[in-house]
Amino acid sequence: MAKARELKGRIRSVQNTRKITRTMEMVATSKLKRAQDRVAAARPYAERLGEVIGRLLTPELAARYPLLRQPAAVRRAAVLLLTSNRGLSGAFNANLIREGRNLLRDLRGRGVEVELHVSGKKGISFFRYQGETLGNAVSDIGDRPSAEDAERLVNSLMDGFVAGDFDAVYVVYAKFNSALSTPPTTLQLLPVQAPEDTGRGGEVDYVLEPGADEILGRILPLYVRNGVYRALVETTAGFYGAQRTAMKNATDNAGDMLNALTRTYNRVRQAAITQEIAEIVGGAAALE
């Protein structure tokens, strides 16, 4: 019966694992729901902001803003990579890190000096291990990133761009298409890619208080910060989506394993019983 006892132990251990992964799946599902709501709640602000900038911005004005400065040659760039603080999410962080490394390799291949900023423990520990010097490493952004978190990440980059320390700033994040599709994405943050004039509302002759250039000067930084905020929120939602999928797979696998183990256990148990009966019958026959 030694084998049967061993199997029993393994069955119990797999059962416990399944209990844990199933709980994590449910937790991730509820956090995903909340994170998704935050992605949706961020949309009206971003849309309006893009609309207004698209409407006010004219090519003549564009040349006057430091945030829109198109450098002749990119010599120094900054990359902001968003990852999660926790794992157990399948290839989520690995995909983001790969996208980030590809971008770094691409930029460095073109002779661009790159400063890397990372948010999230997973990215930080990877690049530390690689011996990369990190410009800014933030690991205290929780599962409800705020606009202040985004500000903290991007303000130094914006200042650096305005001061001419960087000629381009990129952010690598997980775009949240759906809970199942969160492809790693690279977004050029600076110089600002002016949103298209959507033409909604037609040609309205606005009274501008103060002038268009002052308004733009004040709201362009808002637009950049909002870009990072949305990247943060989408990455968080993507993380929980990936975690839910990973935990669901783990629960399913544990179930399969449990079935196989139970079957083996029953077979062993039955074999033992059969053998015992055979022995008894054999013993009785020997006595006659």
Next chain:
Amino acid sequence: MAAPAAGAGAMRVSVLSPEQTVYEGDATSVVAPAWNGQLGILRGHAPLMALLGEGVLRIENGRETLRFQVSGGFLQVVDNVITVLSERATAA
């Protein structure tokens, strides 16, 4: 922009922050802390885009007066639809 779904004398107001829609509803008058002083808006105001300073945004909807603390951002008026965008907008 959609035509205002509000009744006569009313305007449509939405107050948006990066994180959420802080307020969405009707208003009979709005007083906003513009960059250079208080700015009052009633129905029929000309299309306007104004920078906001820091202060209290008051929305009067006929039943009550709502107050929001805003800091920076801007306000847009078009066809009796007012949109307030501010990085920090909280009910006060």
